[in-house]
Amino acid sequence: MTGRIKWAAAITGAGLATQLGAALHWTPATFIVSAAVGVPLVLIGSVLFLVAVWRNLKERGAA
Amino acid sequence: MLPIYMVVALGSGVTIVTLLLAGTNVLVAQRTGRLVLLVGLVGLPLLLSAGNLSYGVAESSQTRFCLSCHEMQRYGKSLFVDDKQALAAVHYQNRLVDRDVTCYACHKDYALFGDVKAKVNGLRHVWAHYVRGVPDKIALYQPYPNANCLHCHDDARRFLEKPPHRPVLDALQSGSLSCLGCHRVAHDMGKVDAHSFWQAQ
Numbered sequence: 001m002t003g004r005i006k007w008a009a010a011i012t013g014a015g016l017a018t019q020l021g022a023a024l025h026w027t028p029a030t031f032i033v034s035a036a037v038g039v040p041l042v043l044i045g046s047v048l049f050l051v052a053v054w055r056n057l058k059e060r061g062a063a
Numbered sequence: 064m065l066p067i068y069m070v071v072a073l074g075s076g077v078t079i080v081t082l083l084l085a086g087t088n089v090l091v092a093q094r095t096g097r098l099v100l101l102v103g104l105v106g107l108p109l110l111l112s113a114g115n116l117s118y119g120v121a122e123s124s125q126t127r128f129c130l131s132c133h134e135m136q137r138y139g140k141s142l143f144v145d146d147k148q149a150l151a152a153v154h155y156q157n158r159l160v161d162r163d164v165t166c167y168a169c170h171k172d173y174a175l176f177g178d179v180k181a182k183v184n185g186l187r188h189v190w191a192h193y194v195r196g197v198p199d200k201i202a203l204y205q206p207y208p209n210a211n212c213l214h215c216h217d218d219a220r221r222f223l224e225k226p227p228h229r230p231v232l233d234a235l236q237s238g239s240l241s242c243l244g245c246h247r248v249a250h251d252m253g254k255v256d257a258h259s260f261w262q263a264q
Contacts, residue, residue: 001091002087002088002091005087005091005100005104006084006087008104009080009083009084009087009104010084012080012104012105012108013077013080013081013084015108015112016073016076016077016080016108016111016112017077019073019111019112019115020070020073020074020076020077023064023065023069023070023073023115024064024065024070025064026064026065026122027131028123028128028131028132028185028188028189028192029189029192029193031119031122031123032186032189034115034116034119035116035119038112038115039112039115039116042108042109042111042112043109043112045104045108046104046105046108046109049100049101049104049105050105053097053101
């Protein structure tokens, strides 16, 4: 579980960092990068985190 | 740069996620820690992203955003020309539209998906700017729709009572007669090139 959560955190962090970079250098192009790369990375990270938790709960239930 | 509070919020988000990443092993072992991970890795980043995206979409409607591309700067100057017939200048100088969203106020459709369509067209503009190249002559994707004018003028007394409008109201409503058929000058680029600008005294 820890490994999966670390992956989720890394991807979420990358998404937020992308958005931070775009916010620091705000242009039409960086806005698109922020919306098309940064936000989806955060969404993917969140989904991976929730999947990791769900799998863990399922494994506990089975045990 | 976006406003400092947005930058600080995103910077804080990155720091928190990094700290949580470093402390995952410890946090996973405790019930409270798992709750902290849930809030810090899902709730907070989603909230920050939603806020950032929402702010960005609003910012992309601003006049300064449109004029940040050099191709549009001549059109920005056309807002200041000394021409009482040029629609863009008349609307801007008389404050008929909000000056902060001047381009957007006139160039977005007011139908259900008008905002979405405008943003998609904005993506096409960025694509043209960076990849495909900007055409020599910049033109609208479609003839300017009367609905965009009528959104504001439709029930305006000054519009309805103007004698030339009365016989053609139905044609204007149906779109069979374009507003630009009579109001021919939208952006007076000739006066931009001639540096003929109006200035408030």
